[in-house]
Amino acid sequence: MSTDETTATTTAAVPGDSPFRSEPSTRDEAPQYVLPLVVRIERAAPPARTDALETAARAVLVLLGDERSLGEGEWARAVRDWQDARIRKVVRRARGAEWRRAEALDGVTVTGQAAEVRVFPPVPLDGWPKDLAKLQVSGTDLDDPEPPADPEPGVPVLWLNPGLEMSAGKAMAQAGHGAQLAWWELTSEQRAAWRAAGYPLAVRTAAPGQWRDLTACGLPLVRDAGFTEIAPGSATVVADHPALR
Template sequence: MSSPFEDPSAAPAPDSRDAREQYVLPLVVRLERATPPARTDALETSARAVLTLLADPRVTDDGGEWAERVAAWEDARIRKVVRRARGGEWRKAGELPGVTVTGAGAEVRVFPPVPLDGWPKELAKLQVSGTELDDPAEPGPAPAGVPVLWLNPDLEMSAGKTMAQTGHAAQLAWWRLDDAQRKEWADAGFPLAVRTATPAAWAELTAGDLPLVRDAGFTEIAPGSCTVVADHPALR
């Protein structure tokens, strides 16, 4: 059964990738009752977490300990699932191999891919639903010159699902960049912004050749819905 926050690329149409072992990329957002992160901060931190894992030497180096699993994950359906943790659950999740990425207040830990039905028990018991976040104030304009992940203004998605979507959009942009562009982005700490496009801007963004996430429609939104455009200056 697909998670409500599963990455959109698990399309239902028959595909040779379906015959391969399926993996999922786990992401866990820290959600303490008294200090939940702002929504936009969590979305941006989730996207940076995915990029941080993709650039990790354990993935990129020949013989890296995570390289084989990431390759198997990318060869099949590219699934991502966001779960939430607090207190002792967060501390136990932090003991598993992975990388924690922090934002202004958000903390997201990303783990190397695991088999779809082979989650570590520390992560399998974490809740998927209930990751509802808000921005205390409307985010201002995106900083000049940074990549922007533009959300579809006509769609409403939960925070957890949107975190998976922004992570996937960042990954699509990463795949489009050459080695020098990837290194430059990584060396800068993966600066990026997540904003909701205006209807007019969305029409323009989706008319071009920028990376575009289309959802499979398993949960929350209709199949084929366009959710996020990755607008990286190097891809213009």
């Protein structure tokens, strides 16, 4: 697998046969799907790392809350099949004509301060559209030109583990996992309020002592399956949504 492909487990209170459990499950027998995310990285003007992470997390929420993903919507069957199996997200990069071809495919483009991420309805693990399959998964190393400001009060924060080194692509997928876990934990009214506000959120790296506290307070916690970059079972993100405290 590529360095930017990831799945996860979690210690969050997801009832029943969770798609994030690391143990073998009947979910492994179901057809496997993946959620494609494409980040625009132009050579002359790459986005800042934190901006890209936050935009990717919002893109996952936009997909989950889109009317086409709900009920009898045109994406709903693919989203249900994806969530009935293991949850996988893959981040690829595009520029120039590659990006224009990606934008022509069915999906939604989400913008941040400068970052652009396009999210697509889930596809079979071995059934990527040709124009997405050709995109590179490497080369998503991004930097912040200066340290990000403290999150605004009351904004949901996806806290990254300070003890892990992850490429931007890997971290984007992990932030997406964290946002999805928070979404699942919210009531329908809380989801509607988050959606109406435009899915405000921040992604930040926790301080070591803060990370210990966060992982012990019962908030949704992403644990990576360990296919790439980091060891299996590594805790990567805590989803700290004010409504879940």
